[in-house]
Amino acid sequence: MNKGLLSVDEALSQMLAQARPVAEIEEVPTLEATGRVLARPQRSTIDVPPLDNSAMDGYAVRIADGLKLRVAQKIMAGSVGKPLEPGTAARIFTGAPLPRGADAVVMQEDTSVDGEQVTIKRAPARDQWIRRTASDIAKGAEILPAGKRLLPQDTGLAASVGMRTLPVYRKLRLGLFFTGDELVMPGEPLAPGRIYNSNRFTLRGLTEVFGCDLRDYGIVPDSLDATRAVLRKAAAECDGVVTSGGVSVGDADYVKPAVEAEGQLLMWRIAMKPGRPLAFGDVGKAFFIGLPGNPVSSFVTFLIFVRPFLLKAQGMTDIGPRAIAARADFDWPEPDARREFLRAKWNPQGGLELYHTQDSAVLTSTAWADGLIDNPGGHAIRKGDNVRFLPYAELLR
Ligand code: AMP
Ligand code: MG
DSSP states (O other), rough: OOSEEEOOHHHHHHHHHTTTOOOEEEEGGGOOTSSSOOOSOOOSSSSSSSSSSSSSEEEOOGGGGGGGGEEEEEEEEOOOOOOOTTTEEEETTTTTTTTTOOOOEEEEEGGGEEEEEESSSSSSOOTTTOOOOOOSSSSSSEEOOOOOOOOOOHHHHHHHTTOOOOEEEEOOOOEEEETTTEOOTTTTTTTTTTOOHHHHHHHHHHHHTTOOOEEEEEEOOOEEEHHHHHHHHHHHSSSSEEESOOOOOTTOOOOHHHHHHHHHEEEEESSSSSSOOEEEETTTTTEEEOOOSSSHHHHIIIIIHHHHHHHHTTTOOOOOOOOOOEEEOOHHHHHHSEEEEEEEEEOTTOOEOOOOOOTTTOHHHHHHHSSEEEOOOOOOOOTTOOOEEEEEHTOOO
């Protein structure tokens, strides 16, 4: 239990120290592996390209034979030609294997053809328009590192060397629930005092972005018994549980006592804005992260804390996020004493602008923005200053 405010970095490093990668590895079809985290480095078992081949539609020639040649054969992609006879050229197409004896390919635009005779307009250079065996990938070379979340181009690369399946970490099973007697779902009547459970949408979407196997336990009323029961169930069924709301110290905040009763809890008040309270602990074998209920706070604290935790727990090695330096096109003369995550957007001049209010109750700011400016506590910003920007493109991957 920490009574003072904890820094973002301290809280994050304490959390990450507890994040253990999923142990189980499964072999999945390469066709379905995009988005999964590779569990072992992959080496090619073949050379790419496997044979010397043509990079152009044109003629394969032996340079020493001169510029006037008889076209003696035609080699299409997928077929193999005969060795080049002296004084001849081979009509060749992109990707087709180079015939033995050829040392250059002349593109068809640089030739003229008269019956069986081809005339080359410009003397070719040795090796021109030839893709040499293994010039892209040598047999045995590592093509993909362990711990990478596979992008479409990665599974394409794996397929290009013939990999039919890939070893990936089992998906992390993540339980979510949302505390609050005031919450209703869109479609239900909004009685006075009620609010829509927007966090369910934001947090579910985030767990999908990060490739978790989601279990959604829905809305949990503000009672200790109800909170304990769903917590016990979720922790037994999942690798980890993330919740929203109920982590303040109000009368209706049952997350803290529920986790303390079922497991262990660290309650932090973090020196950041938005998002002060954060709960971290474990229940049985599952980790537990309790986010504040305020929608802007839960979004931001998810990106800053839950995101890296989930990535590490999924077996990823590069968890970033990479910030970029960007120009502030605004003044921010009265910063908070806490580290701020300001909702900002690119303007057409390539600078950043702030949403007109940084009130943490305004969810509109998160949808309007292109990312978050990570501003040190107490740091005023002057127009033209460089700021540390965390684009959503980095935070949401
Ligand atoms: P709490 O952390 O439970 O005290 O909630 C803080 C604020 O966030 C209150 O105004 C809640 O009504 C609101 N809130 C809590 N949970 C949600 C939710 N799931 N969706 C939208 N707003 C919420
Ligand atoms: Mg509440």
